Amino acid sequence: MKNLEKFSTLFLVAGLFSFLLAFLLLGVWPAMMTEKMEKRPLPSEVPADFTTYYKTVEDYHNALREGRDIYIKEACWHCHSQFVRPVGNESIRYGLVSVPGEYQNELSLPQLFGTRRVGPDLSREAGKRPNDWHFAHFYNPKLVEPESVMPQYSWYFDESTNPPTPKKSGIALVAYIQSLGAWTLGVKNSYYDLNEVTMPPSPTGE
Amino acid sequence: MEKENQNLVCYPLIKAHLYFAVLCSFIVVVAGLTYSMQFIDLYPFPRIEWLSPGRVRMIHTQAIAYAWLANIFFAVLLYMLPKLTQKPILSEKFGWFCFYVYNTLILLTVVMILGGFAQAVEWGETPVLLDPFIAVAAVCWIVNVVGGCIWRGRDQQFYVSVWYFLAALIWLPLVYVMGNFLPQYVFAGTGGATIVSMYIHDLVGLFVTPIGIGMVYYLLPILLKKPLYSHALSLIGFWGLAFFYPMNSAHHFLWSPIPMWTQYASVVASVGMHVVVYTVVFNIFATMASDWKKVVDSIPLRFIFMGALFYLITCIQCAIHVTLSVQEYVHFTDWVVGHAHLVLFGTFSFWAFAFIYHFLPKITGNELFSNTLAEWHFWLSVVGMVLMDVVLICAGLIQGTMWKDLAPFIDTVIASKPYWWIRTLCGCMLLVAEVCFFINVLMTYLKGKKINQPASNEVMA
Numbered sequence: 001m002k003n004l005e006k007f008s009t010l011f012l013v014a015g016l017f018s019f020l021l022a023f024l025l026l027g028v029w030p031a032m033m034t035e036k037m038e039k040r041p042l043p044s045e046v047p048a049d050f051t052t053y054y055k056t057v058e059d060y061h062n063a064l065r066e067g068r069d070i071y072i073k074e075a076c077w078h079c080h081s082q083f084v085r086p087v088g089n090e091s092i093r094y095g096l097v098s099v100p101g102e103y104q105n106e107l108s109l110p111q112l113f114g115t116r117r118v119g120p121d122l123s124r125e126a127g128k129r130p131n132d133w134h135f136a137h138f139y140n141p142k143l144v145e146p147e148s149v150m151p152q153y154s155w156y157f158d159e160s161t162n163p164p165t166p167k168k169s170g171i172a173l174v175a176y177i178q179s180l181g182a183w184t185l186g187v188k189n190s191y192y193d194l195n196e197v198t199m200p201p202s203p204t205g206e
Numbered sequence: 207m208e209k210e211n212q213n214l215v216c217y218p219l220i221k222a223h224l225y226f227a228v229l230c231s232f233i234v235v236v237a238g239l240t241y242s243m244q245f246i247d248l249y250p251f252p253r254i255e256w257l258s259p260g261r262v263r264m265i266h267t268q269a270i271a272y273a274w275l276a277n278i279f280f281a282v283l284l285y286m287l288p289k290l291t292q293k294p295i296l297s298e299k300f301g302w303f304c305f306y307v308y309n310t311l312i313l314l315t316v317v318m319i320l321g322g323f324a325q326a327v328e329w330g331e332t333p334v335l336l337d338p339f340i341a342v343a344a345v346c347w348i349v350n351v352v353g354g355c356i357w358r359g360r361d362q363q364f365y366v367s368v369w370y371f372l373a374a375l376i377w378l379p380l381v382y383v384m385g386n387f388l389p390q391y392v393f394a395g396t397g398g399a400t401i402v403s404m405y406i407h408d409l410v411g412l413f414v415t416p417i418g419i420g421m422v423y424y425l426l427p428i429l430l431k432k433p434l435y436s437h438a439l440s441l442i443g444f445w446g447l448a449f450f451y452p453m454n455s456a457h458h459f460l461w462s463p464i465p466m467w468t469q470y471a472s473v474v475a476s477v478g479m480h481v482v483v484y485t486v487v488f489n490i491f492a493t494m495a496s497d498w499k500k501v502v503d504s505i506p507l508r509f510i511f512m513g514a515l516f517y518l519i520t521c522i523q524c525a526i527h528v529t530l531s532v533q534e535y536v537h538f539t540d541w542v543v544g545h546a547h548l549v550l551f552g553t554f555s556f557w558a559f560a561f562i563y564h565f566l567p568k569i570t571g572n573e574l575f576s577n578t579l580a581e582w583h584f585w586l587s588v589v590g591m592v593l594m595d596v597v598l599i600c601a602g603l604i605q606g607t608m609w610k611d612l613a614p615f616i617d618t619v620i621a622s623k624p625y626w627w628i629r630t631l632c633g634c635m636l637l638v639a640e641v642c643f644f645i646n647v648l649m650t651y652l653k654g655k656k657i658n659q660p661a662s663n664e665v666m667a
Contacts, residue, residue, distance in 0.1 A: 002363065004441060004445065005363050005364055005369065005441075006363075006364075007357075007360035007364070007372075008360075010364070010369050010372050010373060011372065011376065013448075014372075014373045014444070014445065014448040015372065015373050015376030015377065015448075016376065018448040018449050018452055019376075019377055019380055019381075019408075019412070021452070022404070022452030022453045022455065023380075023384065023404065023452065025471075026404065026452075026455050026456060026468050026471055026472060027384070027400055027401050027404045027455060029468075030397070030400045030456075030464060030465045030467075030468040031393045031396075031397030031398070031400045031401055032397070033397075033465055034393075034395065034396040034397045034400075034463075034465075035393055035394075035397045072324060072325070072326040073261075073322040073323065073324050074258060074261070074322075075260035075263060075264055075324060075331070076260065077326060078260060078263055078264075078328075079260075081538060083459075083462050083463060085461035085462070085534075085537075086461060087461055087534040088534050088535070088606075088609060089609075089610055089611075089612055090609075092612060093609070093612060093615075098462070098463045099463055100395070100396040100463040100464075100465075102395075102463075103394060103395020103396050103399075103463065104394060104395055104396075105394065105395070106394075108394045108395035108398070109389075109390075109391075109393075109394035109395070109398065110325070110326045110327065110390050110394075110398055110402075111326070111389055111393075111394065111395050111396070111397075111398035111399045111402060112326055113399045113402075113459060113462060115328060115406075115458060115537075115538070115542065116538055116539075116542065116543065117538035117539070117605075117609075118619075119615070120615045145616055147616050147619055147620050148616070148619070149244060149245050149246075149247070149619060149623075149626075151244060151249065151252065151258055151259045151260065152252055152253050153258070154253045155253075155255040
């Protein structure tokens with residue numbers, strides 16, 4: 001028992017060993033499992049709704065990155081999650097249940113899963129509402145949803161015009177939101193489809 | 207020996223950490239209260255970019271972990287470790303250097319988060335640019351303390367508090383580097399979430415918890431003038447924490463795309479934590495049971511008692527909601543918010559208050575300015591905390607069940623609003639409590655009555 005109270009035991013076993021054991025076993029190992037999955041590229045063409053704003057696909061990709069950065073700096077992820085769980089009827093409310101492979105893209109580094117839903121999940125937001133709805137909603141959420149508790153993000157709009165028009169950053173933010181889960185559009189919402197979409201073909205060819 | 211005793215504890219440095227911590231605790235409450243007003247359409251600064259509610263929320267959570275609790279814990283360690291091992295820290299000057307560097311970084315963090323440079327890691331929103339500097343500052347501080355007090359006294363048998371302190375100081379830099387760098391640069395998406403969930407939990411479990419428990423194990427025998435109830439229990443508590451706590455990680459993202467076996471493992475480890483928690487809580491209460499009257503009479507002891515009670519409640523709450531079936535309902539809801547407040551405010555801040563009330567007369571040489579203010583601080587904090595937790599649990603259950611029943615999302619927001627009103631009122635109570643505390647500390651410092659006898663040089667057995 002005395003050995004348990006010695007400096008070396010405390011330092012090596014309690015301090016380093018217990019932490020590293022858990023870190024490797026339940027941190028790095030599962031992380032490597034998903035890290036091995038195929039990387040998903042950003043969309044190869046500008047969606048029809050955004051062709052008026054972005055002429056080239058590079059412009060669109062840069063806008064997605066800018067929108068993601070705004071999403072982080074305004075801490076949107078504190079009130080909106082980005083994964084759909086297989087429980088709680090969430091696949092009915094939001095759409096396809098989330099799978100590990102879908103997050104293997106540039107925009108998910110760092111991850112934006114979120115731990116609280118003051119507002120709804122956004123991982124299947126693409127195409128659910130028109131761009132104009134999003135512009136009005138970001139400018140003042142109460143314009144489209146009177147009971148909303150979301151803050152106003154009026155600084156992404158040029159207020160000298162009437163009505164206010166979105167700045168470049170405001171359009172980028174909406175482009176990012178409209179890209180969340182765009183890959184699921186046209187994918188049937190069933191368990192079997194989910195396997196087809198995400199799992200690599202098995203080596204035995206089954 | 208006499209000379210060493212005089213220089214053993216560096217009081218001015220402790221004072222600096224302590225006063226700065228008290229100032230920060232005020233900011234924590236103000237930021238939290240301000241943020242909560244967004245939920246009831248009373249946010250005082252709408253349409254101002256740098257005071258956007260999202261950014262203020264990050265100030266609230268960052269300040270409680272890195273400004274208030276970290277600073278008060280630094281003060282605790284600078285006082286308790288030299289006392290426990292009878293060895294001073296390596297260098298007082300270096301301690302001051304670390305104090306200024308660390309807290310400058312904290313102030314920069316506030317400015318940069320409000321300016322829009324936050325990082326997307328929960329409890330780690332410190333801007334990416336500052337992370338390496340904070341890590342280095344923390345390591346410097348730790349080397350100063352561990353190298354001075356613990357390493358130089360390593361031949362002796364340590365008291366239980368030292369185990370906890372030593373382990374926490376090894377874990378802190380590991381946890382910080384893991385959580386702030388891996389999800390940012392290495393692991394995208396699901397893999398990043400695995401690491402982040404580990405970080406969220408480890409920051410509380412491997413930094414705040416061990417230092418908090420170590421602090422209580424130090425204060426209890428001194429305040430009660432009785433030895434700790436059981437040495438064996440404290441051994442079980444410590445080693446259980448060391449082995450189970452780091453494995454709790456993925457329980458923050460249950461039902462997420464993280465591999466299911468990781469989630470199962472973390473649920474099992476979380477339930478295993480209970481053995482640990484109950485030994486600690488039992489040890490605290492059993493030690494107190496030797497003299498309940500003193501517990502009722504003394505403000506610091508009462509804070510420790512309530513903190514331990516909240517700790518017990520919050521851990522029972524955890525045992526319930528960590529299972530996958532309950533997670534289906536309570537995850538993403540206000541239930542979790544209540545749970546977090548109970549841990550960081552109800553438990554560890556209460557224990558920190560206990561330390562401050564015990565310690566303030568020692569460093570100022572003055573008696574506590576007002577017992578009435580301390581009573582108000584205690585009761586408003588207790589009532590505010592209990593009410594807030596009850597209200598958030600109710601709101602959480604309502605949100606969870608309405609979501610599952612597929613009610614329109616906005617209906618769940620409307621249903622939550624009455625609870626959010628009460629939550630803000632609780633926040634007001636906590637603010638008043640905080641003001642009482644703040645005035646009390648300030649007035650004790652400025653014009654408290656001098657204690658007749660010089661502060662006694664108590665030394666731990």
